[in-house]
Amino acid sequence: MSGDVDMLSEDDRPLSRKPGPSGQNGHVASNGHGLLPEESSMSEDDEMPLSQISRVKSEPMTPVRAIKRKKIQSDNSSSGEDAPLASSPAKRAVSGAVRMNGALEATTTTTNGKKPARKAVNSDADDDVPVTKGKRATDGNGNGARPPARKRVKQERRESSLNSESDDDKPIRKVPSKAKRKVKKEESDADDESPSDDNKPIKNASPKAAAKRGQKEKESSGTPAPKKKKATKVKDEEGDAAPKRGKKKEEDDEEVFRWWEQQDPDGDGTQKWQTLEHNGVYFPPPYEPLPSNVKMRYDGKPVNLPPASEEVAGFYAALLESDHAKDKTFNKNFFDDWKNILQKHPPRDGTKIVEFLRCDFRPMFEYFEAEKAKKKAMTSAEKKEAKVAKDALEAPYTHCVLDGRKEKVGNFRVEPPGLFRGRGDHPKKGALKLRVRPEDITINIGEGIPTPKPNVPGKWKDVMHDNTVTWLATWTENVNGNHKYVFLAAGSSIKGQSDMQKFEKARELKNHVDRIRKDYTADLKSKLMADRQRATAMYFIDRLALRAGNEKGEDEADTVGCCSLRCEHVTLQPPNQLVFDFLGKDSIRYYNQVTVDDQVYKNIRICKDGKNDDDNLFDRVSTSSLNKHLASYMKGLTAKVFRTYNASITFQEQLDQGTPEKGTVQEKLNAYNHANRMVAILCNHQRAVPKTHEQSMGKMREKLRGFKYERMKLRHALFAIDAKYKKKQKYAEDESDLDDDGVAEHEDSMKAKEIEKAEKKFQKDNEKAAEEGKEPLEDSVLKDKRKEIEEEFKRLKKERGTRKAVLKRERPAEKIEEAIEKLDDKMKTFKLQMEDREAGKEVALGTSKINYLDPRITAAWCKTHEVPIEKIFSKTLLTKFPWAMEVDGEWKF
Incomplete structure (x- = not known):
């Protein structure tokens, strides 16, 4: 170590270091807008709460600087944080760069010294979580x-209290004998x-x-099994049986399975299960060749491809009008792999395909689009029938039996073959993902359990009986060589224990964080260069929630973290500001300008002194050495725990400070989403503005105009009843931005919707009649309905400009006044929803909820402020975090 470390007599004197390798700066291809994919572990549908969450607007984007990856010379073994996950990550949306001023202040927190409810077992990986051994x-x-x-x-x-009574006290409940x-x-x-x-x-x-x-x-x-209760009917006061719950x-x-109530929910940390039985994985159906009249063209002539080559050509044809087909790297990788397939399975007509630009995949694309249109045009009955058939095929693979209880399996479907899309500027995007067969897959089942048979021809690569891991099946994908695993679903006991341990580990950090911060603050002035660099890296990980970072191979995207930052990624701005600009996990751009401590600024200046842009900033710090140092403070502590801790503690403090005590539910939801946005900005959970955002906002504006139109008609109905209402200020003023042209436009829109609604109802009634074997409705029924709608809107047209209106259903003035008040409240809530959605359009709130925010914070907040948790958590998240739903309102992270 002495050869790597030099001594300093003064803090201001640059530390000597090993000369870093020099070279020309390289460039990573960009799309010109800095739009990069957003990280996520669930699909967008899974992130959406039952009451739709909103989005936030960030500051303008700044173009991404060219970034070159540089291989780190020091040991940079992977930590659990940035290692490839078991299964393929969900598809990301692209993201624009966002300035994140204020992120530093948002994370400088103090601890309250409150001990966590339970000390967690050291476990970072999902497959290291033991299955509970307790009774159920x-x-x-x-x-x-x-x-x-x-x-x-x-x-x-009550039972616990009874069991702990002294011998002198008679128990109220009779305990059955051991036999x-x-x-x-x-x-x-x-x-x-x-x-x-x-x-x-x-x-x-x-x-x-x-x-x-x-x-x-x-x-x-040492605890007797809970007594099994007999099913009894609950009767009300009059003796009638209460209605049965639905099936x-x-x-x-x-x-x-309420694993969190067991005596030993964490198990012994080694054996994860005793018996495991499942039916393997579900393979996609084999390829079906296209009709004989659908063929790609080469030099304008149809090519007769064999099924193996036609399938790969179809992968590209399906993406013909997407951004992928406009990407040079994507096209090159696809064509290189397709040519290899063509060598093994050449065209039957002898065509030699040698140039990509002479290929025409349009006929195949048009066929796929026509098939999509056919599926979209299917009736609801046909769609339901197709879904039932699909579910029947997949039913045997959706669940397993773990220790005698039924558990849901997560990603039981084997991913079909296709083209690798990657994230950001991945060098392998467009490469062919080969079809996975049984011979590629190793399954894991209990000892003595019959080996399941694959649903396609073939035999398993291997059958294991390893009860120290929790995966059911594994294989290696061909593009990046990553290992894929099949685990239990998010709501399973194993996943739940993993999540709970993760957040308990973060809560445990509260007891150590002050000491850790004190130590690394002192080490910022250390005379040992390695210690000084490590302390500076810890400062960034703690205060800016940066990931630790790992070394990347030549065939991986150039993404970095704290320990793998290069000099080009950090710019000094006197007197004490740093500008970070690099690609983080999943090629998401991290851009942040922050004010730092003077000593940190001085250390970065020293680290950059005498180095090239592509040299490592922290050349004496690796992820493994950093995590080893952190573990000396607390068992299982890694840089990843800091990220979870800072996200959750920041979220808790933002909620405590910003939630209005007497606000409406929507005002409280806005405060919740604001707190979530602060965490999303802190953790760099960006996304590009959704393509449908403007369309969605347009629909909301149209809906708001509908509310205003309805209010106007109610006011005019009051005027028709009694002219005195015109003098009341509450009703006298017209609705803003609703002039005569706006009224006419809205009524035209209403008319079109009413006619469309009538036509759909007429079609649906005829479909129902056909199913029941009845005669279809006459066309005159629809014609009469249209005529009725026309007459109604002619009447509304005559009312324009008269400031008088007649409602469809006659109501007294008092009822109309009440209706106006309710409408005012509804409009107020809706405007808040619009503001919230506009504010969050460039920030992904779902990632924080799923991975970084302790769900007990949300559950306790909802109980304290009387907000239905269904407005925040989707059904998927409620299933994922059942253990968090039973905390009381006083619980704090």
């Missing part, structure tokens, strides 16, 4: 159903063996094995 209650079918949450919590507290409990346990486990209809292909573990396992768990925990509701309850 079952219903009559052994499906893990439990009574409603609040009632059950109260009941369990009876054992019998009930065996009966429950036996019931667990009768699978539901949707799970017939899966054979459950034997009742004896399950009973034996349950007995071992009971003995190890769907019961099924939902049965799927919830």
